[in-house]
Amino acid sequence: MKLLTLNFVQCATRDCAGRQDAFPLAPQNVQLAAQETDLDPDFMANILAKIDWPGLETSLNQLGRPLTFTKEQVEQDQNLLKELHSILIETTIQEGELVCPRCSHIYHVKDGIASFLLPPHLV
Amino acid sequence: MKKYLVLLAQAHETFREAELQALASLYDIDLDLSSYSKNNPFLVVSLEDDEQAKNLVSRAILVRSVFELWSEGKDLAELHENTKRDSKDKWELYKYCSFRFMVTSFQGSRPKQDQRELIESFSYLDFQGPIRMKDPDQVFCVLEDYDLINGSKESVLKHMCFGRWIADSDRHAIDTYDLKRRDYIGTTSFEAELALVTCNIAKITHGDLVYDPFAGTGSFLIAAAHYGGHVFGADIDGRQLRGIGKKSNIDSNFIQYNLTSKYIDVFSSDFTHPPFRSTVQFNAIVCDPPYGVREGLKVLGEENQQRIESSISKLDKDGKPLYLKSTYIPPKKNYDFPSLFDDILDFASVHLVPGGRLCCWVPVSNSEVSSDIFPQHPALHLISVCVQEFNKWSRVLTIYERRASVESTQSTRQSMRVGHFRNQYFSGFKDD
Structure with a gap:
């Protein structure tokens, strides 16, 4: 699961759905991996508008890799766009847990694929 | 001119x-x-x-x-x-x-x-x-x-x-993406020709963010990536997404076609409980939802209240609830297609950019095919329907576009007006 996806998802339980404080899910006991891919400037411009920046900062702090630049700086600087690409697209969570900051429900990531399936009392 | x-x-x-x-x-x-x-x-x-x-x-x-x-x-x-x-x-x-x-x-x-x-x-x-x-x-x-x-x-x-x-x-892309030569396919893989047509009709282009909520083995994800879309896929069945080993899965299909840079992620989730935060918007949503013929249409949930309570209290030997473990398999319950289609429109009304398209395949018995049976949503404009006719039933591609603004006069909502497709299928589409 790429860090871009981590920035797009939140807790899916009945009580948390649609609530802003059920985001971002906190990564815990994770194994990260890097996977090189081509930078697509059109796509990066498209998602730059869709990223929740405070959420991204929180996630990267939780992963112990704090962001060193702001959104405004990225919009001005091609090199930083490349760095953001490497964070969002090239960094994946291979194994680990994602914990809801609101209800503490735990989602699992196995072989790079997250599961957002829910037990019956949470749907 | x-x-x-x-x-x-x-x-x-x-x-x-x-x-x-x-x-x-x-x-x-x-x-x-x-x-x-x-x-x-x-x-x-x-x-x-x-x-x-x-x-x-x-x-x-x-x-x-x-x-x-x-x-x-x-x-x-x-x-x-x-x-x-x-x-x-x-x-x-x-x-x-x-x-x-x-x-x-x-x-x-x-x-x-x-x-x-x-x-x-x-x-x-x-x-x-x-x-x-x-x-x-x-x-x-x-x-x-x-x-x-x-x-x-x-x-x-x-x-x-x-x-x-x-x-x-x-x-010639029909041949390039022919399922016969694709590394990883399943029983519900969608043929290359109509998957590519679907993505053209969805107007997918370079830099787009595309979602297939019923990704299965990723047929639409591959077609969307061919036209430059960056793709997300989900499926309630994680086994389909994982494939069979490292050499034969959705990932390996993207490698086969040299489209890896367009592949964002797949994850398991149930369409009635999507995990996207509400401000995430896609340029296009393309899907072929389960028709409920092969194994019945299922979503997460449990009808039996007692079983729900007992599943909360089950603990492993360390005292941790079983439902929080990675090996936990949640129960599923039956669902019907018209409700699922309503859910898809609701999702699209929130998660499509204005002008973005939803292209969704729907099964209909031939005696019921007409454009006024399809559901309506105030935020979506039903642009057209394309019919692929089989012997007794048809597969219909419904094309919706998200309106830039929703006017109150258009606030009619209407569910799909059809009989129960699975029952019709097994009774040979005879009149009730």
């Missing part, structure tokens, strides 16, 4: 118009399809220039090629007459370039010797350049349409066109 001849593929005729209109709108081309006819392989359109003609067809699937139209006629004599009358100003432009001729016929043909004579009958064009079979500067084409004579293999010439070749379509 100049006249161009679009040579249509004789396949999936009900989808051709929708595909051309979508591509025209994607490239800002003002396209008049009033001369379009379902049974005619030739479509004459007015376009600005060759560049626009190329844009219109170069990624189309249900088109073969596009030509600059020089003349038309009901037979060869009339074709020559009109060529001499209407295209004389063009002859000089191609006088010294290398060229070749070709003949394309529908529902009929000529023997090789006749073809040669046909080509030679154009000698008055007086092209002086060298004839090159391989990579000529220009290709000129004689196109013939025949009518089959009832009950025989004979056919009679109906119409002829003559023109200069401009571009071929993306039809």
